[in-house]
Amino acid sequence: MTARDAILSRLGGTMTPSAIADEAAALLVAPERPPVAMTALEETFAERLALPSVAASYDRIADWSEVPEAVRRYCAANGLPVVLCLPPDPRLTALDWDGVTLHDGAAPDEDAALAIARCGVAETGSLVFETSPEAPMLPNFLALHHLVIVPTLVAHLEDAILPGAQPRAHYWVTGVSGTTDIEGTYVRGAHGPRFLHVIRLATPLKR
């Protein structure tokens, strides 16, 4: 008997598949969760970003064309060289990056990386990402400064779930790389980003 058969032979249930599906669905009805007012998505999201466990800085722009200027503004405010790891997303590569040195693969000691989140989550201040040929994952974990464009907001984590076939990785970023492993004291920038900067794009996304 294979290990698989040996394990499964001891785990038989008595319910039919449809009864199991019904019970599983019933367990998701009206879940307990922090309330988020749909009329206050922007405010709630901004408040969550300010929580000590997230501690993201926040900028607001009206249009994609303002992204390079928002990046230059952030770099200047933080005394950073205007050098950026940029994913090969046409929404970004089409922009005018005059005065910004770009490269598309993150160096091990990368200063700053820009990425586009699919959405932001007001409940937690999370930023939702999926991998694709235009959206590599590693730069978002290597860079010291993680800059993220947020085109849309949803209320709860459930609203951020991607239906259907999943990408290689679907991930939620809710702050920076932090650790409390030495005496429970919180330190930012354990392995990955020490700074998270959210650029809220307040116009609807056009592709």
Next chain:
Amino acid sequence: MSGGFAERVDAALADPILKLAVERTAGTAEAKRTLAIDAFADFEAARDRAAAIKDHVIANLGGYLERFEANAVAAGAVVHWARTSQEACDIVIGLCKAAGAKSVARSKSMLGEEIGLPHALAEAGITRVETDLAEHIIQLSGERPSHIIWPAMHKTREQVSVLFKANHRDPHTEETIAAMAESARRHLREGMLAADVGICGANFLIADTGAVCTVTNEGNAELSLVPPRMQIVTAGIEKIVPSMGHAVHMLRMLARSATGAPLTQYTTFYTGPKRPGDRDGPEEMHIVLVDNGRTAMREDGLAEMLRCIRCGACMNHCVVFRQIGGHAYGGTYPGPMGAVLTPAIDGLAANRDLPNACTLNGKCQEVCPVRIPLPTLLRGWREKSWREGLEPKATRAGIGLWAWAARRPRLYRTATATALTALRLLGRTGWLSNVPLAGGWTRHRDLPKPAAESFMAQYKKGQRQ
């Protein structure tokens, strides 16, 4: 980790630094959890739902595992099954060798510790880069984790500083925790980027997508799993949830109970290896589903323990754990959940002391996000230990004598009255400092002088008035 439980406890209690270190981290965790729960209005109902989700999965585990397997395979992952820790390690080492791996980056998982993966990798001559900061600390000190969330909670900053200075290429020069973390960041990054294989556990396995979920605050899982050519996941079979929606509920419970945050900083769902055109991600993804006693727990009255999501709240709130720390428990899992799990995984005979190292104050059950009746399960082990004759002869004889007397009320009351008189004779002041047969107590503290009459005697007098 030598000697028996009593020796380990003696060593822990005699260590002046240990209690300070444990108290600093567990105390902070307790305070942060309290704030998070107070801010979550329906937490009690949310606990009911979390327990119900886990019970639903455990009752239908076979079907859910098959569905998870089918979906993971459809996404391009390879699924392996292991009955025992040995089988699990053999699979992982076999995969590493087939890939020609010289080094692996490992993102901390308790299942990996449970099956002895660090040891198996060392035996196979494969370099292991522990990427969780706490696991890195205990790898340097050659120890085992003392807590499931903060494996190095028994270490003070001063001890960590010494370890880093002795082992890091470019260590910190300033004696702050931030500078020490920065030293580890410099040191570990190279190892993560150069690893041939990335190994992690799973916080959740999503049945309807075949995804594996990891949560970390450090982002070390992602840095360990994205660059290497191969990803290996070792996961206990009880980690299944039906869908992403169920995972969301469990994640809300996990983060608040563990660290007091609304959500862990990095929550990632991996579904299969990299796709055509992807710039990063592994070429191969392997998932090892590990039983190691879990099917037996399900059959033997410990199904409720399979609800456990490894948040660590039970140990942070345990009066015994806070005195002796995690190492004294001797197994992979410390604290109340460890005292239930270790006898199930490693056998009751060698671990019968663990269920006894409990005051039954019920605090663990009060804070458990999935309402595991830990005190009840611990009492179950005590009963089993008695039934199987594992208790020492003196204990059995003593309890047997007491039971014999307790069934004879008149004799029992006479004996109690005699004992009271004798005890009062021993104590000239209000305290007894030396009592025959009670040396275990009086060696360390005095016993209060008893009242002149037993409770029953006083009660009877009261009734007659």
